Structure formats: structure tokens, C-alpha cells
Amino acid sequence: MHDIIVKNCQVVDGSGAPPYLGDVAIADGRFERVAPGINEPATEVFDAHGMYATPGFVDIHRHSDAFVFKPGFGEVQLRQGITTTINGNCGLSVAPCPAAFRTEILAYLKPVIGSLPDDASFETFPEYLDAVRRLELPLNFGMLVGDGTLRAAAKGYAPGPLSKEEVAAVHRYLEDAIAAGAFGVSMGLVYAPETYYDLPGFLEALAPLRGTDIPLVTHVRGEGTMLLDSLREVIAIARGLGVPLHISHFKAVGAINWRHMREKAIDLLEQERASGMDITVDVYPWEAGSSLLAQVLPPEFLDGGLAQATIRLKDPAERARCRAILTGPPAGFENQVKLLGWENIMVGSVKTDKNKDCEGKRISEIAELRGVDPYDACLTLLAEEDCEVSMVNFIACDDNIEAIMKLPYAYIVSDSIYPDGGKPHPRQYGTFPKLLADYVRDRKVLHLEEAVRKCTSAPADGMRIVGKGRIQEGYDADLVVFDLARVENHATYLEPRGLGTGFSLVLVNGRVANRDDAFVNSGAGKVLARGKR
Numbered sequence: 001m002h003d004i005i006v007k008n009c010q011v012v013d014g015s016g017a018p019p020y021l022g023d024v025a026i027a028d029g030r031f032e033r034v035a036p037g038i039n040e041p042a043t044e045v046f047d048a049h050g051m052y053a054t055p056g057f058v059d060i061h062r063h064s065d066a067f068v069f070k071p072g073f074g075e076v077q078l079r080q081g082i083t084t085t086i087n088g089n090c091g092l093s094v095a096p097c098p099a100a101f102r103t104e105i106l107a108y109l110k111p112v113i114g115s116l117p118d119d120a121s122f123e124t125f126p127e128y129l130d131a132v133r134r135l136e137l138p139l140n141f142g143m144l145v146g147d148g149t150l151r152a153a154a155k156g157y158a159p160g161p162l163s164k165e166e167v168a169a170v171h172r173y174l175e176d177a178i179a180a181g182a183f184g185v186s187m188g189l190v191y192a193p194e195t196y197y198d199l200p201g202f203l204e205a206l207a208p209l210r211g212t213d214i215p216l217v218t219h220v221r222g223e224g225t226m227l228l229d230s231l232r233e234v235i236a237i238a239r240g241l242g243v244p245l246h247i248s249h250f251k252a253v254g255a256i257n258w259r260h261m262r263e264k265a266i267d268l269l270e271q272e273r274a275s276g277m278d279i280t281v282d283v284y285p286w287e288a289g290s291s292l293l294a295q296v297l298p299p300e301f302l303d304g305g306l307a308q309a310t311i312r313l314k315d316p317a318e319r320a321r322c323r324a325i326l327t328g329p330p331a332g333f334e335n336q337v338k339l340l341g342w343e344n345i346m347v348g349s350v351k352t353d354k355n356k357d358c359e360g361k362r363i364s365e366i367a368e369l370r371g372v373d374p375y376d377a378c379l380t381l382l383a384e385e386d387c388e389v390s391m392v393n394f395i396a397c398d399d400n401i402e403a404i405m406k407l408p409y410a411y412i413v414s415d416s417i418y419p420d421g422g423k424p425h426p427r428q429y430g431t432f433p434k435l436l437a438d439y440v441r442d443r444k445v446l447h448l449e450e451a452v453r454k455c456t457s458a459p460a461d462g463m464r465i466v467g468k469g470r471i472q473e474g475y476d477a478d479l480v481v482f483d484l485a486r487v488e489n490h491a492t493y494l495e496p497r498g499l500g501t502g503f504s505l506v507l508v509n510g511r512v513a514n515r516d517d518a519f520v521n522s523g524a525g526k527v528l529a530r531g532k533r
Contacts, residue, residue, distance in 0.1 A: 056083025056478030074138030181529025349422025
């Protein structure tokens with residue numbers, strides 16, 4: 001006897017093949033039969049006439065490392081059909097987090113992953129996964145280990161090369177994470193402390209990966225005028241280690257770069273792929289990104305972490321020096337202020353009540369309201385908030401998104417960050433409804449079967465997530481059923497918490513997790529490990 005039969009649906013199986021009419025039978029958490037006319041006993045029969053059935057969406061770029069421990073985790077994902085997430089991206093994983101550097105690491109990560117509950121106790125990556133396993137998970141949860149956090153766990157945020165003892169510590173933490181099931185090593189070359197590495201430093205720190213099929217999943221050093229050099233840098237790292245390379249949130253930043261830089265970047269990746277290199281990318285369907293507001297500072301101002309950056313910004317001489325660098329000639333880093341303009345940098349969240357009125361406002365607006373210039377507005381805000389400020393920065397254009405989205409080796413992701421409070425980027429809430437409604441149904445940028453492949457089997461295969469991403473007999477029964485005409489995104493930049501609608505049924509490992517846009521925490525989610533079922 002089957003647990004559930006979904007009848008009369010248009011099956012989009014995740015492979016990229018066109019939809020076909022069929023029934024889907026599920027038992028013991030897996031797809032048992034996929035065929036027309038299944039007329040056998042089942043505990044529940046769901047009539048999906050006029051609807052599509054797809055594999056559960058696999059979002060390989062989220063930052064819910066800390067939020068997984070908080071009440072309500074999972075509703076946002078399941079209300080948009082996400083049944084599996086991979087976290088720990090951009091070099092910013094919450095583990096390893098040893099006691100010696102815990103305060104520094106958690107403070108630096110807070111604008112991206114939010115605060116960690118006091119009762120979430122762990123130091124090593126395996127201990128972190130064990131803590132997550134003790135939770136009642138509503139969806140499947142996997143992790144990358146962050147290269148930046150590996151270094152911070154050994155040395156903190158101090159600049160300079162690693163000592164032999166620190167290299168050994170990085171290797172030990174990395175090997176522990178891989179053995180525990182990390183799906184890859186994430187990198188954030190634009191973030192401290194990875195900004196301190198050169199090519200030999202990266203190759204030394206990541207030596208345990210050499211010759212494996214474990215991917216580097218990387219936020220490159222610069223996505224604007226530095227894009228080509230930044231791509232060449234991570235290609236050299238991956239080549240030096242002999243590992244696959246995945247480029248996170250691939251884009252060209254800044255209007256001056258949108259067309260020509262995008263085309264040159266794609267040409268570079270195509271050449272490397274033609275030479276046999278394993279390179280993939282991902283893209284989110286939004287024109288804005290999100291990160292720490294402190295990323296607008298010159299990299300040297302982040303030496304020692306956010307606490308030291310705050311001290312510098314409170315020193316009039318250092319603050320004047322920071323302003324001079326930001327307003328001066330190019331200084332070897334991606335100057336977002338010049339690339340975007342203050343009018344395209346919006347405050348997402350702040351730490352204190354004093355500056356709550358800044359949330360949802362552009363730096364240019366804050367400057368006008370406070371009667372100061374934008375540089376003073378930004379630097380004062382960072383100093384007053386101990387640099388614990390998130391931003392939403394308007395960086396891309398839709399032509400770029402469409403061009404990258406159509407690449408056969410591109411996945412769709414949300415890149416959701418989880419700052420405490422404020423106005424988070426709406427991609428946390430609405431990425432997959434936006435994809436289906438805007439880019440598939442209304443604008444027909446992608447055919448449905450190709451869009452589904454890009455957020456199911458393609459990322460699952462690329463990350464070696466076993467048993468996920470296809471409606472196929474023997475695969476895990478992660479399933480989404482929806483009427484495409486009814487799917488809508490309700491999340492906007494100023495009202496970001498609008499939940500997706502139009503999802504009639506979402507299953508996680510064969511159990512109902514969302515029915516008619518009502519979240520159900522069935523506890524059916526699992527902690528996933530690379531290459532293991």
C-alpha cells in the first residue's frame with residue numbers, strides 16, 4: 001500500500017525533459033512508482049488535475065547556519081517549494097567555531113547569518129552537525145565549510161601569513177568537516193580573513209582537497225571592474241588543487257560593466273570549460289544583492305574583524321583616511337561606493353534601536369535626512385552600530401540575469417542572508433515563486449522544464465546530493481505540486497517578508513510539509529552528507 005498517490009499531474013521530473021501526464025506513488029519516503037493510471041490502495045490520494053509536479057527545489061546557497069536553531073525555521077523555504085538547502089556559503093560558515101575565536105567569528109558573521117542562540121553549543125564542524133541533527137528539521141539541511149571561517153578558527157582575523165601550527169590547525173578543521181559530510185569548501189575572497197591570502201596561501205591552506213572531486217564554491221574577490229582577474233584567480237586556485245569550481249551568484253556589478261564585462265566573463269568560463277575544467281555557476285533572479293555594509297570599507301579597515309573596524313571608524317584620523325581612500329584613485333579593491341553610488345546602497349538591518357529609522361533607506365536618503373554627506377552618514381552608522389549592519393545593494397540588471405540564467409551550467413539560488421530583524425533581502429522569501437511567475441510564466445525567459453532542472457537535478461548532481469532532484473523511482477520523495485497560473489511572489493525590497501503562494505502540496509521525504517500554502521513542520525527533514533544517503 002502506498003502512502004500518497006498524486007494523480008493526474010503534469011510530471012516535470014527534473015531531468016529537463018518536457019512535462020508528461022502521469023501519477024506519482026510514494027511509500028516509505030521515496031518515489032515508488034511514476035506512471036500513468038496508478039490505481040492502487042493509498043492512505044491519501046491527491047488529485048492534481050491541471051497542476052505540475054516537480055522535485056522539491058534544491059537551494060544550494062543560503063546562510064541559515066544560525067537560524068536553523070530558531071523557532072519558525074523552515075516555513076519560508078517550504079512556502080516556496082524548497083525542500084533542501086545547502087548553507088555555509090561565501091566562506092562564512094558558522095563552524096568551526098573554537099572558544100578562542102568564538103566571539104570574533106560570531107560578531108563578523110552576525111550581519112549575514114544572524115545571532116546564534118546561547119544554547120547552540122559546538123566548536124567543531126562535526127559538533128555543529130550533531131547539534132543540528134538533534135533538531136526537528138522541517139526540510140533537508142546540508143553544509144559547506146567556509147574557507148574564511150577555517151582560517152579564523154586558527155588565527156582569528158589578524159592579517160599576515162599562517163604559521164606552520166596555524167596551517168596544521170586549518171588542515172585539521174578542514175579534514176574534520178569533509179569527513180563529517182561537508183559538500184564542499186566555500187570561499188569569500190572579498191571578505192576578511194580570506195583577503196589576506198595570495199595564491200600560494202590558498203593552495204597551502206586547502207592542500208587536503210588536492211586531487212579530490214570536492215568543489216570550491218566561491219564568492220570571487222571582485223564582481224565589477226575586477227571580475228575577469230577575480231575569475232582567473234579562483235580558476236588558478238581550482239586548477240592548482242585539481243578540484244571542480246563553482247562560481248557563486250555570478251554577475252557583472254555596476255552599470256559600466258553590465259554588458260561588456262558579462263560577455264567577457266562568460267567567454268572566459270566557456271574557454272575553461274572547453275579545455276575540460278569542471279566549472280558551474282549560480283544566479284539569483286534579483287537585481288540587488290545583500291551583504292555586510294562594512295564591505296564598502298577598504299579591506300585594510302577590516303583587519304582584526306568588526307571590533308577593530310569600529311575602533312578605527314571612531315578615530316577621527318583613521319576615519320579621514322578611510323574617506324580619502326574611498327574618494328581617491330583606485331586602490332586595489334572593488335570600491336562599491338564608486339561602482340554603485342550611495343543611492344544604490346540600502347540599509348537592511350541595524351543592531352540598536354537608535355538607528356532603526358535607517359532600515360529600508362538608501363545611504364543617500366539617510367544623509368539627506370541627517371543633514372550630512374553620504375560618506376559621513378555611512379561611516380557614522382557603522383561606528384554607532386559596531387559595524388553590525390546589513391545592506392541591500394542594487395548591483396545588477398535584468399539583461400545580465402537573463403543571459404546568465406540561460407547558461408546550461410547555471411543553477412538558480414536565493415543567496416538568502418538572515419540578519420536579526422530589519423528588512424532582509426526579499427530573496428529569502430520569494431526567489432522561487434519569482435522565478436516561476438516572472439521568468440517562466442509571464443516573460444518566458446526559461447521553459448518550465450529547464451527552470452526546474454536548474455533548481456533540482458542540476459544543483460543536486462553538482463553538489464553530489466544523493467537521492468535528490470528527480471521524480472524517479474527510488475529517489476527521495478521531495479515533491480512540489482502547483483498550478484503555475486496561481487504561483488505568486490509577494491516579497492519586495494521594502495516589504496520583504498511576503499510569503500510565496502500557489503503551492504498546493506510540498507512533501508519532504510514523503511511527508512506533507514506545506515498544504516495549500518499552509519506550513520506543516522512534519523519533522524521529516526534530514527541532515528545531509530556529501531555522497532551519502
